[in-house]
Amino acid sequence: MSYSTILIIDDEQSYLDIITNTLKNKHHKVLQALNGKMGCKVAERFLPDIIIMDWEMPEMNGIDAIKFLKNQENTKEIPIIMATGVMTAVEHLETALNAGAIDYIRKPIDPLELYARINSTLKLSRSYKEIKSQKENLEDLNREKDGMVGVVAHDLRAPLNRVMGLAQIIKMTKDLDKELLDTLALIEKMCDSGISLIRDLLVINNVEYESGQMDWKEIILNDFITLLLKNYEVQAKNKKIKIHFNHSQEQLIIKTDETFLGRIIDNLLSNALKFSPPHLNIYLTISRIENKAAISIRDEGYGISPEDQQKMFKKFQKLTAQPTGGEDSTGLGLAIVKSLVEKLEGNIRVVSELKKGAEFIVELPMRA
Numbered sequence: 001m002s003y004s005t006i007l008i009i010d011d012e013q014s015y016l017d018i019i020t021n022t023l024k025n026k027h028h029k030v031l032q033a034l035n036g037k038m039g040c041k042v043a044e045r046f047l048p049d050i051i052i053m054d055w056e057m058p059e060m061n062g063i064d065a066i067k068f069l070k071n072q073e074n075t076k077e078i079p080i081i082m083a084t085g086v087m088t089a090v091e092h093l094e095t096a097l098n099a100g101a102i103d104y105i106r107k108p109i110d111p112l113e114l115y116a117r118i119n120s121t122l123k124l125s126r127s128y129k130e131i132k133s134q135k136e137n138l139e140d141l142n143r144e145k146d147g148m149v150g151v152v153a154h155d156l157r158a159p160l161n162r163v164m165g166l167a168q169i170i171k172m173t174k175d176l177d178k179e180l181l182d183t184l185a186l187i188e189k190m191c192d193s194g195i196s197l198i199r200d201l202l203v204i205n206n207v208e209y210e211s212g213q214m215d216w217k218e219i220i221l222n223d224f225i226t227l228l229l230k231n232y233e234v235q236a237k238n239k240k241i242k243i244h245f246n247h248s249q250e251q252l253i254i255k256t257d258e259t260f261l262g263r264i265i266d267n268l269l270s271n272a273l274k275f276s277p278p279h280l281n282i283y284l285t286i287s288r289i290e291n292k293a294a295i296s297i298r299d300e301g302y303g304i305s306p307e308d309q310q311k312m313f314k315k316f317q318k319l320t321a322q323p324t325g326g327e328d329s330t331g332l333g334l335a336i337v338k339s340l341v342e343k344l345e346g347n348i349r350v351v352s353e354l355k356k357g358a359e360f361i362v363e364l365p366m367r368a
């Protein structure tokens with residue numbers, strides 16, 4: 001084991017000496033303090049790797065000393081073993097652990113037992129420090145990556161929008177032949193999928209749609225969805241799929257962010273279309289369940305296996321079901337849906353059996 005600094009706080013000099021001798025023989029550096037107050041000062045000054053703390057001491061007892069040290073930024077991570085010969089009942093052990101001690105040893109101390117305890121605590125503490133520093137490194141790297149994705153995606157969006165705009169200007173020219181018109185339509189389609197991929201990457205990296213930018217307002221869910229469904233008429237017709245919108249006469253008024261809600265329904269509806277073979281149905285149903293509005297989107301497509309259901313809300317998951325009409329698939333849609341639903345303070349669940357379709361149910365608080 002490598003060399004460590006151990007602070008022993010005890011008002012009995014004889015104990016201090018016994019322990020010091022045991023540990024010194026094992027090549028540890030030992031510091032001593034005769035009461036809690038002095039012990040705290042030594043700990044703050046020398047930042048030992050571990051502290052062995054007596055309970056009953058003049059000036060400041062062991063429990064108060066532990067509480068003090070656990071409250072200081074520079075000493076709060078130092079592991080402390082409580083060593084006592086008086087306060088040995090179970091409730092005392094609990095008090096010591098609650099105050100912040102990591103372990104407890106009864107006096108009279110057996111030097112070998114103490115040595116073993118110190119070793120295992122030091123090992124634990126070193127692993128903890130290592131994991132903490134690795135976590136900090138990973139968080140830094142992740143922040144850097146998010147920043148980079150944000151910048152790249154932002155800068156890519158502008159030229160794509162520009163190409164799209166130029167294609168639209170050319171399309172306005174009179175007497176273009178069919179071949180050129182087809183090429184322009186292809187350019188527009190490719191720009192469009194590039195722009196939506198960028199938008200997904202920005203959302204998934206939290207660059208866009210931060211909670212602070214949310215715009216909560218009251219909407220009539222029935223009207224909102226009726227309008228949104230118009231965007232899917234052509235796509236559904238091309239795939240010979242019929243979308244049924246079921247709602248009662250009651251107007252469901254919810255307070256929400258329209259952009260977030262639009263993206264949630266867009267993603268779920270496009271998936272239902274994307275993963276359904278032609279000539280089937282999609283049912284979009286809204287209802288009130290107690291004080292929540294439930295939006296259900298059910299298809300009759302391939303369905304989702306229990307194994308796929310475990311993974312489907314994670315990023316970049318392209319699972320068993322494949323698009324049935326050559327549509328794009330990035331594996332980001334459901335991760336975005338989940339994060340947006342959470343931002344709207346709702347929840348999402350799926351009910352599905354293989355080959356029997358899938359139903360996604362989003363529940364949102366009514367708030368109104």
Ligand code: ADP
Nearest residue numbers: 271275303318319320321329330331332333334
């Ligand atoms: P993408 O649609 O871009 O592939 P998603 O995150 O939306 O990404 O979906 C992840 C995966 O979950 C899909 O690739 C598909 O395999 C499966 N999936 C999603 N929705 C459905 C659905 N309605 N029916 C069957 N499988 C689905």
